[in-house]
Amino acid sequence: MGTEIGQCAAIPRFNDEQLACAAMIGELVRFADGEPLFLEHQHDVPMYVIRSGEVIIRESSTGEPRDVVTHEAGEFTGDVDLLTARPIVVSGYAKGPVQAYRIPQSEVRRLLNEIPALSDMLLEAFQTRRAVLETSGFLGVRLIGRARSRETNELREFFYRNHVPHTFFDVDEPEGREQLALLGATEADIPVTACSRRVNKRPTLAQVAECLGIQREIPDTLYDLVIVGAGPAGLAAAVYAGSEGLKTLVIDRVGPGGQAGSSSKIENFMGFPSGISGAELANRGYLQALKFDVQFTAPVHVKQVDYNAEGEHRLHLCTGQVARARCVLAASGVAFRQLAIDACRRLQGAGVFYAATSVEARSCRKSTAIVVGGGNSAGQAAVYLAETAERVLVVIRGDDLRKSMSEYLCKRIEHHPRITLCKNTEVDDIEGRDVVEAVWLKSNLTGERQRIDCAALFIFVGAKPHTDWLPDAVALDEKGFVLTGAGLESDERWPLDREPCELETTCPGILAAGDVRAGTTKRCGFAVGDGSLAIACVHRYLNDLS
Numbered sequence: 260m261g262t263e264i265g266q267c268a269a270i271p272r273f274n275d276e277q278l279a280c281a282a283m284i285g286e287l288v289r290f291a292d293g294e295p296l297f298l299e300h301q302h303d304v305p306m307y308v309i310r311s312g313e314v315i316i317r318e319s320s321t322g323e324p325r326d327v328v329t330h331e332a333g334e335f336t337g338d339v340d341l342l343t344a345r346p347i348v349v350s351g352y353a354k355g356p357v358q359a360y361r362i363p364q365s366e367v368r369r370l371l372n373e374i375p376a377l378s379d380m381l382l383e384a385f386q387t388r389r390a391v392l393e394t395s396g397f398l399g400v401r402l403i404g405r406a407r408s409r410e411t412n413e414l415r416e417f418f419y420r421n422h423v424p425h426t427f428f429d430v431d432e433p434e435g436r437e438q439l440a441l442l443g444a445t446e447a448d449i450p451v452t453a454c455s456r457r458v459n460k461r462p463t464l465a466q467v468a469e470c471l472g473i474q475r476e477i478p479d480t481l482y483d484l485v486i487v488g489a490g491p492a493g494l495a496a497a498v499y500a501g502s503e504g505l506k507t508l509v510i511d512r513v514g515p516g517g518q519a520g521s522s523s524k525i526e527n528f529m530g531f532p533s534g535i536s537g538a539e540l541a542n543r544g545y546l547q548a549l550k551f552d553v554q555f556t557a558p559v560h561v562k563q564v565d566y567n568a569e570g571e572h573r574l575h576l577c578t579g580q581v582a583r584a585r586c587v588l589a590a591s592g593v594a595f596r597q598l599a600i601d602a603c604r605r606l607q608g609a610g611v612f613y614a615a616t617s618v619e620a621r622s623c624r625k626s627t628a629i630v631v632g633g634g635n636s637a638g639q640a641a642v643y644l645a646e647t648a649e650r651v652l653v654v655i656r657g658d659d660l661r662k663s664m665s666e667y668l669c670k671r672i673e674h675h676p677r678i679t680l681c682k683n684t685e686v687d688d689i690e691g692r693d694v695v696e697a698v699w700l701k702s703n704l705t706g707e708r709q710r711i712d713c714a715a716l717f718i719f720v721g722a723k724p725h726t727d728w729l730p731d732a733v734a735l736d737e738k739g740f741v742l743t744g745a746g747l748e749s750d751e752r753w754p755l756d757r758e759p760c761e762l763e764t765t766c767p768g769i770l771a772a773g774d775v776r777a778g779t780t781k782r783c784g785f786a787v788g789d790g791s792l793a794i795a796c797v798h799r800y801l802n803d804l805s
């Protein structure tokens with residue numbers, strides 16, 4: 260039985276029947292005392308089901324090796340990286356002579372898909388192990404930077420969205436300076452990351468992703484479906500596509516989650532009565548899609564799509580690579596609108612934010628936060644931030660919050676002792692050279708200006724669809740959202756005799772789902788439904804091709 264972290268969902272045991280199954284699909288291998296089964300940072304590590312002997316799991320993220328757990332006969336090695344195919348974060352050593360069944364990653368996936376009881380046990384164990392490891396002192400990637408720097412926060416968002424275990428050290432704290440010195444870096448080098456024994460000074464997202472094995476070469480494969488965007492619509496489509504055997508690739512410019520990934524708590528998603536964070540919802544969809552053998556790549560954005568004489572869509576990526584697809588799903592969502600104030604762009608990530616998760620909330624702990632906007636996302640952000648900020652001002656241009664916000668949030672805002680609603684008010688200016696220091700508010704009734712000392716400004720004032728990568732032949736509505744479905748057959752850009760499918764654009768074989776699609780309700784539930792429906796259209800299109 261596992262020792263240090265005790266008997267829990269992280270360390271279940273194969274029963275006799277399951278062991279027989281492991282013996283059937285695995286190869287029996289032997290290790291001598293002290294011999295490694297796998298080493299930290301190694302790629303394509305298989306799962307080992309222990310037939311006899313013990314295996315010590317050891318991590319050395321602090322520099323000092325530390326035993327995390329000892330697996331005994333009947334137990335197995337591995338965590339979520341058996342599905343993500345990223346390099347492993349711990350090592351495994353034989354304690355005494357060990358016999359184990361070696362099961363390659365592709366066969367683990369087959370087990371998950373074909374044996375439901377094993378699937379439940381393995382998936383729960385993989386996720387719980389990672390969570391237990393992260394709370395046990397495991398540092399993961401070390402990130403040293405400033406809490407309110409844009410570059411640092413971009414990296415933190417990337418780690419958060421891609422579920423990369425990491426520890427942030429603030430260089431303004433003694434521990435941060437100590438880490439910096441340990442890594443042989445200076446303040447001029449921040450942000451600094453230490454991953455896979457490599458120290459990266461001021462790294463780009465692509466460098467970090469490459470170091471972590473997240474961004475991979477796209478194989479020269481003709482995919483049935485390439486999904487652009489891993490928000491709720493893209494993830495739902497990925498789960499359905501994978502489960503129905505379509506060869507599928509998902510590309511995202513940051514990582515799984517989309518806008519939902521920036522929601523601290525989604526309370527209106529069916530099946531989660533006490534709410535679920537967007538990151539958690541996205542992670543579940545991501546793992547589910549991985550289980551069905553869907554491939555992911557991030558941080559990569561699609562620059563344009565064209566169509567060749569062989570009937571293939573060719574997606575040109577920012578990395579210079581090309582992904583080939585029979586069908587493309589645009590699930591690229593929307594970008595947040597900014598305020599027409601110069602400092603807004605300059606201070607983005609350094610006190611100006613478009614999301615309110617624990618990462619951003621840290622910037623305004625025990626100080627004032629200003630939330631601009633009257634929609635549900637603004638309401639949720641205000642309520643969440645009020646848990647840690649000294650006070651939160653909610654700024655709206657009009658005089659009635661109920662015009663755009665759900666009643667439950669309006670009530671919470673009105674009754675919260677640390678939230679103040681500022682009606683008929685706009686942001687006039689932002690002060691601060693490197694970080695936000697104060698915000699000027701202006702009454703749109705009297706013109707009166709007021710300076711508020713504050714550490715963070717959260718902006719939730721609408722969004723613009725991400726369609727710049729789509730070909731001109733894809734028809735958009737007057738606001739730039741993608742037009743789809745019945746009605747388009749009369750559009751001169753629609754080239755075929757048949758009616759387009761519900762989610763098909765004016766370019767046959769390019770579909771759209773979720774927030775980017777015209778006429779949709781901009782909500783997670785809707786995006787998930789849309790993404791799932793898209794797969795029915797993909798099947799119809801592929802059937803027509805064959």
Ligand SMILES: Cc1cc2nc3c(=O)[nH]c(=O)nc-3n(C[C@H](O)[C@H](O)[C@H](O)COP(=O)(O)OP(=O)(O)OC[C@H]3O[C@@H](n4cnc5c(N)ncnc54)[C@H](O)[C@@H]3O)c2cc1C
Pocket residue numbers: 487488489490491492493510511512513514515516517518519520521522523524525526527528559560561562590591592593613614615635636639725728772773774775780781782783784786
């Ligand atoms: C703070 C906040 C709170 C919210 N709270 C709720 C809530 O409580 N309940 C609710 O129902 N809804 C909520 N929403 C709305 C909900 O999150 C969205 O409706 C939903 O995320 C839309 O999903 P989507 O997949 O269509 O697009 P998005 O979530 O926008 O995802 C699109 C993805 O596409 C990627 N992308 C864009 N362009 C490219 C490109 N060229 N190449 C590669 N990738 C690209 C982006 O990186 C992004 O990950 C909230 C939104 C926000 C911002």
